[in-house]
Amino acid sequence: MNTQTILEYLSQLSANNNREWYHEHKKENKIATQEFEDLIGNLICGIGEFDPSVAHNVPKDLTFKLVRDTRFSHDKSPYNPAFRAHISSMGKLPVPVGYYIMIKPDGGTFLGGGLFADMFSNATAMVRDYINEHPTQWSDVINNPNFKKYFTVKGSALKNVPAGYDKDHPQAEYLKFKSWYLEYPVSDGEVLNDAEFLKKAIEIFKAMKPFNDLLNVALKDFKMPTR
Numbered sequence: 001m002n003t004q005t006i007l008e009y010l011s012q013l014s015a016n017n018n019r020e021w022y023h024e025h026k027k028e029n030k031i032a033t034q035e036f037e038d039l040i041g042n043l044i045c046g047i048g049e050f051d052p053s054v055a056h057n058v059p060k061d062l063t064f065k066l067v068r069d070t071r072f073s074h075d076k077s078p079y080n081p082a083f084r085a086h087i088s089s090m091g092k093l094p095v096p097v098g099y100y101i102m103i104k105p106d107g108g109t110f111l112g113g114g115l116f117a118d119m120f121s122n123a124t125a126m127v128r129d130y131i132n133e134h135p136t137q138w139s140d141v142i143n144n145p146n147f148k149k150y151f152t153v154k155g156s157a158l159k160n161v162p163a164g165y166d167k168d169h170p171q172a173e174y175l176k177f178k179s180w181y182l183e184y185p186v187s188d189g190e191v192l193n194d195a196e197f198l199k200k201a202i203e204i205f206k207a208m209k210p211f212n213d214l215l216n217v218a219l220k221d222f223k224m225p226t227r
Contacts, residue, residue, distance in 0.1 A: 001038035001198075003103070003191050005031060006083060011105040013066070014081035022066075022079060029066075036083040036103065037063065039198070044087060046202035047099055051209055053089035054098065062092045082108060093224060095123060096216045099205045109191050111201055113208040114181035115215055118156050123222050124178050128165070130218030135171045141210050150207050155179040180215065182208050 009032035013022065022029070040059035048055035064084040070076045081104065088098025100112035118124055131138045142153055155177040161167040165175045174180070184204050191197050 001042060001194060002035045003039070003194050003197060005035045006039070006103055007105050007188060007191060008032075010081045010083065010103065013079055014105060017077040017079050017081065019078055032083070033063075036085075040085050040087070040101075042198055043099070043101070043201060043205075046198065047087060047205050049202075050206050054087050057087060057091060059085070062087055064092070081105070095120070095219050095222050095224065097212050097219070099208070099212075101201065103191060105188060107185070107187060109186040109188070111184045111186060111204045112182055113205070113212050114153070115155075115179050115219070116181045118178035120222070120225070123219055126222060127180060127215060127218045128162070128175055128177075130214075131171050131174050132165055132169060135169065137214065138171055138174065141214050144210065146207050147211065150184055150204055151182045151211070153177075153211075154181055154183060182211060 009025075009028050012025070012028070016022075037059040040062055044054055044057050044059065062085040064086075066079045066081070066083075068075075068078060068080050070078065082102050083104075084100070084102045086092040086094070086098055086100045088096045090096050094117045095115070097113060097115050100116070101110075102112070103109050115123060115127060141147060153174065156179055157176040158178065159176070161169070161172050161175050166172070169175055186197070186200070190200065
């Protein structure tokens with residue numbers, strides 16, 4: 001795995017975000033994509049040491065396309081200059097939640113976890129209900145020193161505690177959330193140090209596992225909507 005190759009290609013794509021350049025540089029795309037898939041393969045092995053549920057995954061099945069959907073966006077640039085992947089027991093689906101990585105030049109790289117998607121109202125309700133019924137368990141996870149060393153819980157939220165929940169609940173602030181996720185930023189310099197970046201990513205993902213586990217218990221009955 002060569003993270004320099006990954007960053008260099010994405011930087012060039014960012015500077016030349018058009019279909020002509022993209023198609024003229026398919027060779028570079030193929031090489032960078034393979035390097036990213038090699039990184040994901042190494043992450044699967046490392047994560048598999050503490051979370052065997054992800055060990056069966058194939059790297060190329062976990063990645064997302066560079067092509068953007070511009071139909072409803074003011075930004076009409078055709079590509080997202082970022083390599084992204086989600087590693088979970090069910091592959092790259094948003095649920096079960098797992099381990100998310102985005103490599104994007106100029107400080108856009110981060111390691112993530114939790115429930116990013118708040119468009120699934122039933123998933124939001126499931127997590128809210130679980131926090132409501134297990135406030136101590138939630139507190140134990142997010143206040144663990146190893147968790148707090150790296151993360152604060154993020155997510156889109158309502159202004160008030162939603163109807164049906166006690167506004168004086170000990171986890172009232174988190175009951176307002178519609179999604180619950182984690183982001184750990186990584187600098188370009190850190191990404192360029194292949195071995196240390198891989199080691200750090202595995203360390204970060206291990207620290208977020210209890211949070212993911214809690215959400216996955218809450219989401220055990222969730223079914224992805226069918227199209």
